[in-house]
Amino acid sequence: SYELTQPPSVSVSPGQTARITCSGDALPKKYAYWYQQKSGQAPVLVIYEDSKRPSGIPERFSGSSSGTMATLTISGAQVEDEADYYCYSTDSSGNHSWVFGGGTKLTVL
Amino acid sequence: QVQLQESGPGLVKPSQTLSLTCTVSGGSISSGGYYWSWIRQHPGKGLEWIGYIYYSGSTYYNPSLKSRVTISVDTSKNQFSLKLSSVTAADTAVYYCARDGLIWGQGTLVTVSS
Numbered sequence: 001s002y003e004l005t006q007p008p009s010v011s012v013s014p015g016q017t018a019r020i021t022c023s024g025d026a027l028p029k030k031y032a033y034w035y036q037q038k039s040g041q042a043p044v045l046v047i048y049e050d051s052k053r054p055s056g057i058p059e060r061f062s063g064s065s066s067g068t069m070a071t072l073t074i075s076g077a078q079v080e081d082e083a084d085y086y087c088y089s090t091d092s093s094g095n096h097s098w099v100f101g102g103g104t105k106l107t108v109l
Numbered sequence: 110q111v112q113l114q115e116s117g118p119g120l121v122k123p124s125q126t127l128s129l130t131c132t133v134s135g136g137s138i139s140s141g142g143y144y145w146s147w148i149r150q151h152p153g154k155g156l157e158w159i160g161y162i163y164y165s166g167s168t169y170y171n172p173s174l175k176s177r178v179t180i181s182v183d184t185s186k187n188q189f190s191l192k193l194s195s196v197t198a199a200d201t202a203v204y205y206c207a208r209d210g211l212i213w214g215q216g217t218l219v220t221v222s223s
Contacts, residue, residue, distance in 0.1 A: 033210060042205060042213045086156050096169035100156040
């Protein structure tokens with residue numbers, strides 16, 4: 001089965017740039033989506049189609065994709081950005097099967 | 110704006126069928142171009158895609174759950190539903206419904222226990 005691989009944790013100080021990666025064999029052909037999930041809350045989409053930002057998401061959130069790796073970048077991370085982040089994408093088999101990455105805990109302190 | 114709300118039993122017995130409904134408000138589920146998804150999250154774990162139904166009626170399921178999952182739409186009630194059969198304790202999770210991955214419900218905890 002298709003898998004997306006994320007680092008379990010990333011830690012930065014406030015104001016620094018946080019980068020969270022997601023690797024998957026189909027990413028050269030398929031879009032990556034990124035979700036932020038704070039404790040006890042439903043996930044929130046922060047990036048779609050590799051690099052697009054939904055309305056209401058701060059500009060410090062950006063996304064990129066190159067080869068088999070997608071990256072979520074938080075420029076000038078703030079304490080309130082501390083959360084779990086998940087990438088989400090589909091495989092290239094044509095069976096419309098979607099998968100989440102294992103999630104990355106971002107600590108900002 | 111469109112909002113989604115999950116509803117259903119919070120406790121299901123092993124071997125029974127888990128049934129959840131997602132009620133869509135602020136918009137019509139019949140509007141074309143959207144896909145309506147179910148996602149779950151085991152306690153303290155990551156997210157797991159269960160499946161979705163496209164506005165055309167086509168359904169797509171997680172291969173690991175496909176034999177037990179049915180997603181359907183009731184346009185008259187502006188709802189879509191999830192049925193998961195033969196549940197075990199491993200199906201205990203928070204279940205979310207979502208539209209296009211952008212709009213999510215708040216989630217509902219379903220516990221499988223006798």
